[in-house]
Every structure is written in C-alpha cells, then in structure tokens.
Amino acid sequence: MKPINSSAPVKAKKSIVIHADIERVWNILTHINKWSAWNADISISKMNGQIQVGQTFDWKTGGTTLHSNIHTCNPNTQFGWTGKVFGVYAIHNWILSETANGTKVTVEESMEGILAKLFRKSFQQTLENGMANWLESLKKECEKKTG
Template identity: 55%
Template sequence: MKSINDNAPVKCSKTIAINASSEKVWAVMTNIDNWANWQTDISNPKLNGELKPETTFDWKTGGAKIHSTLHTVVPFKAFGWTGKTFGMFAIHNWTLTETKGQTQVSVNESMEGFFATLLKKSFNKNLEKGMQNWLNLLKAECEK
C-alpha cells in the first residue's frame, strides 16, 4: 500500500467498527459506480475499467471534480487511491480487519499542495468531518 504523506499539511486517520463481514464491507466500498447511492457527499462516481491498481475513476465531492487512480486493491483487506484536484494531491487508504463477524475499517488520508498549505486549518477540519461522515454512512449501508 502506498503510504500517506506524514509531512503533508492536511491529514486525517479514523476507524470504525462495522457489524458486517469484510466481504460485505468490501463489496460496498469497492463498488465505486454505486457510491452516490449511499455516500451523500459524492456525486457522479465512475470507475474507468476494472477494479485493479492503475485503473482511474472520476467523482465529485464538495463541488470539486476529482480524478483518482487506484494504487491498492487487496480483496477484503486493503483499498487505496491517489487523487488530484485544484493543484492538490491526496493519498487515501482503507484497511479492513475482520474479527468475529465484525469489521474494523481504518481510513487514512493526506493532502498536499498550495491550497492545502494555505487553508490548512479549515481543510483539516473539513477532512475530519467528511471522513467521519463517510465511515458513518458506510457502516449504515453495510449493516442494512
């Protein structure tokens, strides 16, 4: 897995426990074209090929169009991508660990670039809020 940039001005890590198998969580998380049906912050997600490293996908969040490239696709364990928008570069990683029918989902992201440095405080606050929302929505979708 490609590591996040620990020196980036914007970064966040969050974890949540989901009462579902890692297979179920994986199926929801990696169905990129379906994200907008449960992830209310996202619109127009489109995977441009197969679910494998180097495949790109495009999506919108917070009004920004993002072009991303998958870097890690390890079924039921790890999923990650890099993304670019407005001169910023992000690394986004998900890790799944199943224990006794429950899946621990950890997410880490770093953002760097001119605006990330300039607006560090608000970007960190927004990233933390957005990431917690994503985890809460993923939990709700997987526990249906």
C-alpha cells in the same frame, strides 16, 4: 500500500467497527459506481474499467470533481487511491480487518500542495468531517438487513 505523507500539512485517520462480514464491506466500498447511492457527500462516481491497480475513476464530492488513480487493491484488506485537483495532491487509503463482531474499517488520507498549506485549518476540518460522514454512511449501508 502507498503510505500517506506523514509530513503533509493536512492528514487524518479514523476507524469504525461495522457489524458485517469483511466481504460485504469490501464489496460495498469498492463498488465505486454505487457510492452516490449511499454516501450523500458524493453526487457522481464512475469507475473507468475494472477495480484494479492503475485503473482510474471520476467522482464528485462537495462540488469538486476528482480524477483518482487506484494504487492498491488487495481484496478484503486494502484499497487506496491518489488524486490531484487544484494543485492539491491526496493519498487516500482504506484498511479492513476482521474482528470478533464484524469488520474494523480504518481510513487515512494526506493532502499536500500550496492550497493545503494556505488553507490547512479549513482543509483539515473538511477532511475530518468527510471521513466521519463516509465511515458512518458505509456502516449504515453495510449493516442494512438483506433479504
């Protein structure tokens, strides 16, 4: 997995336990074309091929259109991508692990570049709020009763 930049001006890490098996969490998390169906922060998400290292996807969140490149895709354990927009370079990682009562999901991200430095406080707050919302939305979607 490509590590986040620990010296970047903006970085965050959050975790949640989801009461669902790891395969279900993985399948929902990596089905990029369906992100907008369960994550209100994402208006568009489109995978440009198969979920695999080196593949790209395009998505829109918070009014910003992003083009991201998958750097890690280890089924049921690790998923991550990089992206650059307006001179801000981000590294984003998801780590999944089984627990006694479901799946622990950890998300981490770093952002670097001139805008990340200039607007560090604002970017930091936006990143932390976005991560919390994404984790809560993922939990809600994964814990839905099926069948």
